[in-house]
Amino acid sequence: MIPAVEVLDVGKSFGPFVALDSVNLVVHQNEFVSLLGASGCGKTTLLRIIAGFESPTRGQVKIAGEDVTAQPPHTRPTNIVFQRGALFPHMSVRENIGYSLKLRKWPKARIDEQVDRMLALVRLDGFGDRDPQKLSGGQVQRVALARALACEPRVLLLDEPMSALDLKLRQQMQLELRALQRRLGATFIFVTHDQTEALVMSDRIAVMNGGRVAQFATPRDIYRSPSSVFVSDFIGQTSLIPCEIVAAANGIAALRIASGAIVQASMARGLPVGAKAVLSVRPESVRLSAMTATLPEAALTGDIRDVIYLGPSTRVSVAIHPSLLVWAELRDEEAVGLSPGVKVSVSWAPEAALVIEEGAPS
Amino acid sequence: MVAGSWRYVWAYVFVCAVMLYLYVPIAVTVLFSFANSPRLSLPIEGLTLDWYSRALDNPLIVTALRNTALLAAISAVGGCLMGTAFAFGVLKLRQERTRRVLLGLGLLPAVVPLLVIGVALAVFFRTLGSKPGLFNAAVGHVLISLPFVVLTLNARLETFDFSVLEAARDLGATPGRAFLDITLPLIRTSVIGAGLLAAALSLDEFVVTWFNVGTELTAPVLIWGLMRRGVDPSINALATMLLAALLVLILAATMTSRRAPQ
Numbered sequence: 001m002i003p004a005v006e007v008l009d010v011g012k013s014f015g016p017f018v019a020l021d022s023v024n025l026v027v028h029q030n031e032f033v034s035l036l037g038a039s040g041c042g043k044t045t046l047l048r049i050i051a052g053f054e055s056p057t058r059g060q061v062k063i064a065g066e067d068v069t070a071q072p073p074h075t076r077p078t079n080i081v082f083q084r085g086a087l088f089p090h091m092s093v094r095e096n097i098g099y100s101l102k103l104r105k106w107p108k109a110r111i112d113e114q115v116d117r118m119l120a121l122v123r124l125d126g127f128g129d130r131d132p133q134k135l136s137g138g139q140v141q142r143v144a145l146a147r148a149l150a151c152e153p154r155v156l157l158l159d160e161p162m163s164a165l166d167l168k169l170r171q172q173m174q175l176e177l178r179a180l181q182r183r184l185g186a187t188f189i190f191v192t193h194d195q196t197e198a199l200v201m202s203d204r205i206a207v208m209n210g211g212r213v214a215q216f217a218t219p220r221d222i223y224r225s226p227s228s229v230f231v232s233d234f235i236g237q238t239s240l241i242p243c244e245i246v247a248a249a250n251g252i253a254a255l256r257i258a259s260g261a262i263v264q265a266s267m268a269r270g271l272p273v274g275a276k277a278v279l280s281v282r283p284e285s286v287r288l289s290a291m292t293a294t295l296p297e298a299a300l301t302g303d304i305r306d307v308i309y310l311g312p313s314t315r316v317s318v319a320i321h322p323s324l325l326v327w328a329e330l331r332d333e334e335a336v337g338l339s340p341g342v343k344v345s346v347s348w349a350p351e352a353a354l355v356i357e358e359g360a361p362s
Numbered sequence: 363m364v365a366g367s368w369r370y371v372w373a374y375v376f377v378c379a380v381m382l383y384l385y386v387p388i389a390v391t392v393l394f395s396f397a398n399s400p401r402l403s404l405p406i407e408g409l410t411l412d413w414y415s416r417a418l419d420n421p422l423i424v425t426a427l428r429n430t431a432l433l434a435a436i437s438a439v440g441g442c443l444m445g446t447a448f449a450f451g452v453l454k455l456r457q458e459r460t461r462r463v464l465l466g467l468g469l470l471p472a473v474v475p476l477l478v479i480g481v482a483l484a485v486f487f488r489t490l491g492s493k494p495g496l497f498n499a500a501v502g503h504v505l506i507s508l509p510f511v512v513l514t515l516n517a518r519l520e521t522f523d524f525s526v527l528e529a530a531r532d533l534g535a536t537p538g539r540a541f542l543d544i545t546l547p548l549i550r551t552s553v554i555g556a557g558l559l560a561a562a563l564s565l566d567e568f569v570v571t572w573f574n575v576g577t578e579l580t581a582p583v584l585i586w587g588l589m590r591r592g593v594d595p596s597i598n599a600l601a602t603m604l605l606a607a608l609l610v611l612i613l614a615a616t617m618t619s620r621r622a623p624q
Contacts (some may be wrong), residue, residue, distance in 0.1 A: 024556045052532075053528055053532075072531070073528070073531045074535055074536055075534075076534075077535065078532075080528075080529070082525045082529060083525075084523075086523065086526045086528065086529040087526070088529070088530070089526070089548065090547045090548060099530070099533055099535075099543075100533035100534050100551055103533065103534040103535055103536060144529075146532070147529075148533075151533070151534065271456075352516045
């Protein structure tokens with residue numbers, strides 16, 4: 001099958017500032033892809049290049065196999081949902097949604113029919129004659145979505161469409177958007193700086209950093225097997241511990257950390273013994289237990305620094321070395337008896353921790 | 363009475379004095395344009411519209427009024443077209459500094475003395491070999507109205523959400539279509555307001571007109587000419603007509619800009 005969108009070696013500079021540095025990205029048809037990164041990472045620039053609002057300094061953009069690099073936005077089979085909706089304030093909701101169809105010279109009756117379908121799709125039946133300025137933030141974004149979907153674009157681009165909404169509404173819209181994409185069987189490219197949003201909605205996530213794609217993979221792979229320290233740090237909470245590889249076998253490595261303790265973790269890429277690396281361990285994989293006298297010397301121990309109650313869980317930081325903190329996320333009953341200053345032993349299942357090459361490209 | 367109240371009394375007196383200073387000369391002119399005695403002296407014996415009919419019977423005054431209206435219309439249309447295009451062009455510039463400098467230069471003529479503009483234009487036209495007349499005066503009028511149009515439009519465009527234009531382009535509109543469907547309806551009230559302001563500025567423009575209009579007449583030029591031969595009450599009528607037209611234009615400009623969508 002022809003990919004929905006191909007971004008081939010695209011670069012973009014604004015004067016001396018490099019916004020995108022050789023980006024390659026192939027999005028399949030009917031796929032929900034998120035471009036995730038902090039502000040300034042180039043995610044919005046990439047989206048605008050796909051939409052046609054910016055032209056790349058080099059590289060090529062193909063949509064459904066056709067090279068559209070030189071095409072202006074109005075001839076591209078993409079539509080965009082803007083951050084703040086960008087509804088036409090002088091038109092009714094109905095006129096907003098029907099605008100692209102009017103430009104395509106659809107007959108009036110067919111436009112009305114399609115607009116009604118779109119209103120139903122975003123669950124705004126009966127809102128057609130409203131003035132966009134009298135809509136709530138969530139309704140504005142739904143109308144913007146309906147307007148962008150009305151002419152059935154091959155690819156829908158979404159530029160942080162929920163960043164202005166409050167948390168509850170955002171969570172609800174995330175699920176709706178995901179369900180909508182499944183139902184329509186359309187290709188969505190979604191820009192966000194919110195990792196939870198990206199994890200909830202995406203088939204695949206492109207984590208971006210400094211104008212490059214750091215990793216492009218499924219949410220599970222991004223979370224479980226980050227390809228670099230940057231990705232590991234950016235997605236979710238993690239403790240990053242500098243270490244040195246002392247032995248390796250069957251994908252499990254033994255590592256020495258600064259305190260002298262030997263710990264184990266899984267190693268996807270075969271690094272040589274003696275190599276410096278970074279150990280990434282997620283808080284939910286860390287177990288803490290009160291110190292017993294029978295621990296081997298190389299076991300990992302530390303003093304509890306902070307205990308933070310989060311409701312469903314409790315987050316505990318342990319100083320395993322004067323400058324090294326490991327975070328653990330525990331269920332309530334596991335956290336009983338833990339308070340700042342208590343000595344604990346720290347452990348995790350080797351397959352739940354990951355060794356990442358220190359200089360891996362971010 | 364306590365001391366505080368006296369302070370208020372003085373404040374009222376002062377405000378009244380300023381108001382009198384501002385409006386008595388205008389009020390007198392308007393009043394005398396309706397007075398039935400040819401001499402300008404109080405008390406007024408009776409009211410009449412004679413001076414108005416006499417003014418409108420005078421072919422010079424009619425020509426002057428027609429020319430003035432024509433120049434006002436040219437200022438409104440020409441100033442709006444050029445000023446709007448300029449405001450848009452400046453806003454599209456990427457460099458913040460260049461934008462500020464250009465905007466400043468666009469507004470500068472508003473504080474250049476009219477005498478300087480008038481003389482400079484006259485010399486400029488002479489070098490070009492363009493004879494003084496209504497055309498030269500019209501060029502001058504558009505020039506002096508431009509900064510005000512630019513200022514009005516710039517204020518509107520600063521709050522203009524350009525993403526709606528991108529949305530239109532994205533949905534399939536060509537640049538021209540997006541301008542007609544989206545930009546124009548959204549800035550229309552500001553453009554009309556700026557046009558009315560330009561017309562109002564043109565209506566009583568004298569200095570630049572005087573240096574460039576040659577032997578043609580506009581209302582302010584004619585009034586100046588007539589005044590040199592003593593004050594004829596029909597001058598009061600002419601001045602009052604100008605005043606009324608100005609008031610209407612300014613009121614209309616204020617009302618349209620107040621109705622502008624935010």
